[in-house]
Amino acid sequence: MSNNWEMVIGLEVHAQLKTSSKLFSSSPNLFGSEPNENVNFIDAGMPGMLPVLNWTCIEKAIKTGFALNFTINKHSVFERKNYFYPDLPQGYQISQFEFPILSEGYLEIDQPDGNTKKIRIERAHLEQDAGKSIHDIDPKFSFIDLNRVGTPLLEIVSYPDLSSAEDVVNYMSSLRQTLMYIDVCDGNMQEGSLRADVNLSIRKPGGELGTRCEIKNLNSFKFIRQAIEFEFQRQIEVIESGGSVEQNTMLFDTSTGETRPMRSKEFSHDYRYFPDPDLLPVNLTDEQINQIKPSMEELPHQKIARYVSDYKIDKDISKIIIAEKENTILFEKMVNESDVNPKNIASWLVGDIFAFVKEKNLDVLNLLEYTKDITDLLKLISDDVISNKVGKEILPQVLEGKGKPNELVKKM
Amino acid sequence: MPKKQSISSLVNSLKEKKISVHELFDQFHKVAKENANNSYNLVLDPDYQKSNLEISQERYSNGKNLPLDGIPLGIKDLFCTKCITTTASSKILSNFIPQYESFVTQQLLNDGAIFIGKNNCDEFAMGSSNETSHFGPVVNPWKNKNSPTEKLVPGGSSGGSAAAVAEGSCVASMGTDTGGSIRQPASLCGLVGLKPTFGSCSRWGIVAFASSLDQAGPITNSVEDAAYILNSISKHDFNDSTSSNHPRDDYLKEIDKKLDHKIKIGIPSDYLKNVTPEIIAQIENTKKSLAGYDIEFVDVTFETTDYALSTYYIIAPAEASSNLARYDGIRYGVREEGGNLDDIYLNSRTSGFGDEVTRRILIGTYVLSAGYYDAYYRQAQKVRRLIKDDFQRVFQEVDFILTPTTPNEAFKIGEKLDPIAMYMNDVFTVPTSLAGLPGISLPSGLSANGLPLGVQLIGNYFQEKKLLQLSHLIEKELSFNE
Amino acid sequence: MSEIDIKRISYLAKLKLPSEKEEFYSQSLVDIIQWVDNLKKIDTSNVKPLHNVTEATVSIRNDDIEKNNSTEDVLNNAPERAQNFFKVPKVVE
Numbered sequence: 001m002s003n004n005w006e007m008v009i010g011l012e013v014h015a016q017l018k019t020s021s022k023l024f025s026s027s028p029n030l031f032g033s034e035p036n037e038n039v040n041f042i043d044a045g046m047p048g049m050l051p052v053l054n055w056t057c058i059e060k061a062i063k064t065g066f067a068l069n070f071t072i073n074k075h076s077v078f079e080r081k082n083y084f085y086p087d088l089p090q091g092y093q094i095s096q097f098e099f100p101i102l103s104e105g106y107l108e109i110d111q112p113d114g115n116t117k118k119i120r121i122e123r124a125h126l127e128q129d130a131g132k133s134i135h136d137i138d139p140k141f142s143f144i145d146l147n148r149v150g151t152p153l154l155e156i157v158s159y160p161d162l163s164s165a166e167d168v169v170n171y172m173s174s175l176r177q178t179l180m181y182i183d184v185c186d187g188n189m190q191e192g193s194l195r196a197d198v199n200l201s202i203r204k205p206g207g208e209l210g211t212r213c214e215i216k217n218l219n220s221f222k223f224i225r226q227a228i229e230f231e232f233q234r235q236i237e238v239i240e241s242g243g244s245v246e247q248n249t250m251l252f253d254t255s256t257g258e259t260r261p262m263r264s265k266e267f268s269h270d271y272r273y274f275p276d277p278d279l280l281p282v283n284l285t286d287e288q289i290n291q292i293k294p295s296m297e298e299l300p301h302q303k304i305a306r307y308v309s310d311y312k313i314d315k316d317i318s319k320i321i322i323a324e325k326e327n328t329i330l331f332e333k334m335v336n337e338s339d340v341n342p343k344n345i346a347s348w349l350v351g352d353i354f355a356f357v358k359e360k361n362l363d364v365l366n367l368l369e370y371t372k373d374i375t376d377l378l379k380l381i382s383d384d385v386i387s388n389k390v391g392k393e394i395l396p397q398v399l400e401g402k403g404k405p406n407e408l409v410k411k412m
Numbered sequence: 413m414p415k416k417q418s419i420s421s422l423v424n425s426l427k428e429k430k431i432s433v434h435e436l437f438d439q440f441h442k443v444a445k446e447n448a449n450n451s452y453n454l455v456l457d458p459d460y461q462k463s464n465l466e467i468s469q470e471r472y473s474n475g476k477n478l479p480l481d482g483i484p485l486g487i488k489d490l491f492c493t494k495c496i497t498t499t500a501s502s503k504i505l506s507n508f509i510p511q512y513e514s515f516v517t518q519q520l521l522n523d524g525a526i527f528i529g530k531n532n533c534d535e536f537a538m539g540s541s542n543e544t545s546h547f548g549p550v551v552n553p554w555k556n557k558n559s560p561t562e563k564l565v566p567g568g569s570s571g572g573s574a575a576a577v578a579e580g581s582c583v584a585s586m587g588t589d590t591g592g593s594i595r596q597p598a599s600l601c602g603l604v605g606l607k608p609t610f611g612s613c614s615r616w617g618i619v620a621f622a623s624s625l626d627q628a629g630p631i632t633n634s635v636e637d638a639a640y641i642l643n644s645i646s647k648h649d650f651n652d653s654t655s656s657n658h659p660r661d662d663y664l665k666e667i668d669k670k671l672d673h674k675i676k677i678g679i680p681s682d683y684l685k686n687v688t689p690e691i692i693a694q695i696e697n698t699k700k701s702l703a704g705y706d707i708e709f710v711d712v713t714f715e716t717t718d719y720a721l722s723t724y725y726i727i728a729p730a731e732a733s734s735n736l737a738r739y740d741g742i743r744y745g746v747r748e749e750g751g752n753l754d755d756i757y758l759n760s761r762t763s764g765f766g767d768e769v770t771r772r773i774l775i776g777t778y779v780l781s782a783g784y785y786d787a788y789y790r791q792a793q794k795v796r797r798l799i800k801d802d803f804q805r806v807f808q809e810v811d812f813i814l815t816p817t818t819p820n821e822a823f824k825i826g827e828k829l830d831p832i833a834m835y836m837n838d839v840f841t842v843p844t845s846l847a848g849l850p851g852i853s854l855p856s857g858l859s860a861n862g863l864p865l866g867v868q869l870i871g872n873y874f875q876e877k878k879l880l881q882l883s884h885l886i887e888k889e890l891s892f893n894e
Numbered sequence: 895m896s897e898i899d900i901k902r903i904s905y906l907a908k909l910k911l912p913s914e915k916e917e918f919y920s921q922s923l924v925d926i927i928q929w930v931d932n933l934k935k936i937d938t939s940n941v942k943p944l945h946n947v948t949e950a951t952v953s954i955r956n957d958d959i960e961k962n963n964s965t966e967d968v969l970n971n972a973p974e975r976a977q978n979f980f981k982v983p984k985v986v987e
């Protein structure tokens with residue numbers, strides 16, 4: 001039945017910025033602290049408290065601008081988005097509205113056919129995260145923890161250029177990877193460092209776009225996929241049974257895998273955005289923007305290109321390595337420290353080394369202290385001192401730090 | 413009215429041990445405690461201030477006294493004072509005890525000042541007569557000589573501060589001015605009221621009314637006292653993003669310096685269009701008093717005066733509607749119970765705010781709401797630019813601008829019920845606030861009813877030093893204080 | 895000027911006007927909005943809105959952590975709390 005319907009999806013991704021302190025206050029930006037431990041008078045919305053902007057947040061936004069091909073706006077304005085919620089102490093969220101810091105970027109994602117697809121990004125803006133209401137401690141009460149209040153967020157809003165759950169997951173994971181590479185976001189979706197709102201509507205090919213629904217706050221690839229599949233089917237069923245899709249904000253129930261509309265409001269929202277009179281506009285100079293350029297980390301696609309051209313490594317293997325930033329740190333250390341052929345290092349890395357890491361459930365970075373031993377071992381193999389087979393036998397001991405390769409060889 | 417004691421004379425008496433810090437505090441405390449005019453929401457007793465008084469006395473004994481050492485000051489109940497209840501004269505904050513000290517009051521403490529108490533004011537500083545306070549109206553210590561039993565308003569919103577200084581319960585009081593809230597009550601109580609340039613005194617720790625307009629300043633007996641206080645409070649504060657890092661002057665030094673060049677003062681004819689002869693006489697008196705100096709008075713005309721009040725009554729309520737969203741009964745303040753969360757919000761806010769505050773929240777919400785934003789809020793912000801530019805045009809011709817402070821003398825409590833009639837009180841002070849310029853109100857004479865009237869002197873940005881010098885001269889020549 | 899929907903405005907402002915006062919506020923709002931309507935006479939098509947008289951750039955701080963208060967300091971004015979949480983009736987989403 002769904003064969004002749006297609007989905008049209010736009011994504012709003014909220015990325016928590018990796019900073020020491022919050023967007024407008026100097027409280028620690030930390031996950032997992034005791035309740036209300038990282039809350040100061042500004043975060044708690046106490047009378048007379050005023051925001052002061054954290055420069056690192058601007059810096060991280062600019063880096064994101066370079067990485068995602070954005071226009072970096074020299075003039076941006078923080079505005080107040082007014083609404084009431086217990087985890088929003090000020091009664092407004094400081095965000096950017098009319099003048100965001102970044103506009104018109106894009107990200108290329110891989111398609112199953114090997115081609116890439118360009119996903120256009122409308123804008124990205126800085127804003128404050130809200131606190132958390134905890135509902136499951138007491139049946140009658142909610143408990144408010146304001147630790148997360150004021151955590152810097154970059155909201156990245158795509159155009160509706162995504163047309164499948166697969167697209168969305170590809171886009172989201174590529175975005176995540178990029179943000180992690182440039183040290184903007186730690187990418188920890190479980191802890192909510194990266195969350196997505198999915199705007200989904202359906203249409204017949206070439207037909208008119210239906211009414212869209214927004215599914216809020218998805219924080220895993222699995223949930224994103226489930227929510228999209230469910231919502232897609234739901235909208236088809238509504239329309240095919242003669243109804244019409246109501247514009248709604250949906251919640252995704254992780255236990256049932258279903259979406260349901262949020263409690264409907266008596267009146268529609270009206271956020272009454274206006275420039276925050278406690279803050280002045282952010283006016284950046286070319287110099288300030290360009291100063292950040294040299295500190296830009298190499299992006300995933302740039303690394304792939306370099307691995308392929310400089311090291312003659314297969315594109316597919318390069319992709320496996322760059323999947324996590326940690327892998328590239330390990331790989332590049334081994335390449336830089338030794339004269340072993342990088343291609344050789346790469347194939348051992350994605351083969352036996354990754355298998356070992358997976359089996360032992362290790363952090364790749366734990367291996368950094370043995371890189372010399374690993375490359376020494378590879379050298380023994382390439383110099384034909386030992387066979388490939390012996391090398392494979394010795395490798396796990398090297399990775400566990402049980403000895404130097406030549407000693408281990410002697411013991412055999 | 414009680415005899416006025418200047419800060420400099422008090423500091424001298426303390427230095428010369430003619431009086432002790434305790435005795436001085438007691439002297440003012442005694443008047444404050446009576447609270448005859450309801451000018452205090454809270455009076456701090458000598459026990460509470462014991463250690464502050466002792467430390468201050470010690471500094472005098474060691475000859476190491478600070479600029480405001482031992483000087484008893486009133487503080488408008490809009491400044492958050494650490495561990496001292498701060499209510500903004502609102503029910504919703506009536507139990508709020510800040511764990512922090514506002515930047516401005518901290519500067520005063522750093523300079524040795526001792527606080528007498530928290531002065532009553534209009535609720536969240538919204539009002540021009542101090543009648544909107546949850547703790548009841550403040551009474552002007554001045555009486556109409558033709559009707560001495562009438563209770564008159566002290567002006568607002570810093571009405572408690574003005575009444576407190578006038579009744580002699582503190583040497584000076586810190587006020588805040590959003591559209592005239594320092595200058596107007598100072599005028600109606602025969603005092604000096606200074607609103608510094610926007611950005612001079614940090615707003616950190618002051619309960620916000622309208623962030624782009626709010627500015628702290630002193631209400632004092634004399635221009636020299638105002639300079640004492642300004643020296644203490646006008647400083648760049650990193651924690652207020654709108655705080656200016658413009659260099660500050662020593663406002664006391666050379667305050668009585670003779671004019672060394674010709675000064676041009678503009679008198680806006682459009683301000684005097686519809687005012688009573690008594691008010692015009694204030695301007696004339698001031699002019700006459702300066703006849704012996706090299707001062708030229710010229711007529712100037714503003715093109716935007718008629719729009720200033722409208723602009724103000726869009727921008728200030730808009731900002732207020734958002735600034736007051738944090739009062740919800742969840743984290744602090746008075747919570748009114750309800751069956752669910754929404755009822756707590758609704759009940760706490762509805763019963764926590766008085767009529768005028770509610771009215772302004774509604775206006776502000778309306779002018780920011782979808783469909784009206786461009787017509788009202790954005791238009792007001794554009795007109796605000798025209799007002800600012802209008803002042804800059806006039807300041808190309810003149811050094812200062814002289815206007816009446818208020819269109820009338822102090823009126824009876826309960827007399828002005830119509831909000832718009834009340835808003836008209838600020839017609840002369842609001843344009844300056846919108847432009848962010850410094851303005852000072854000086855006592856200029858008495859009305860036929862024997863009530864004080866004032867004139868306002870406006871300077872260009874950060875010209876407080878010259879503004880105070882000229883004000884000092886006018887004060888001396890008018891010698892109204894005698 | 896179109897009629898003011900006082901119910902919607904008070905809903906947005908989280909105020910529950912007692913019915914006997916609704917008319918009072920409604921009339922008051924109409925009067926004030928009419929009073930400020932004179933701004934519409936001014937041609938501002940070429941004027942930039944003025945957010946703040948200080949038209950400088952926002953001041954910026956370094957990304958340093960400062961802790962000047964305890965958890966207790968932010969909680970001790972709370973009308974209701976449970977351990978170190980603020981406590982409210984259940985929020986239904």
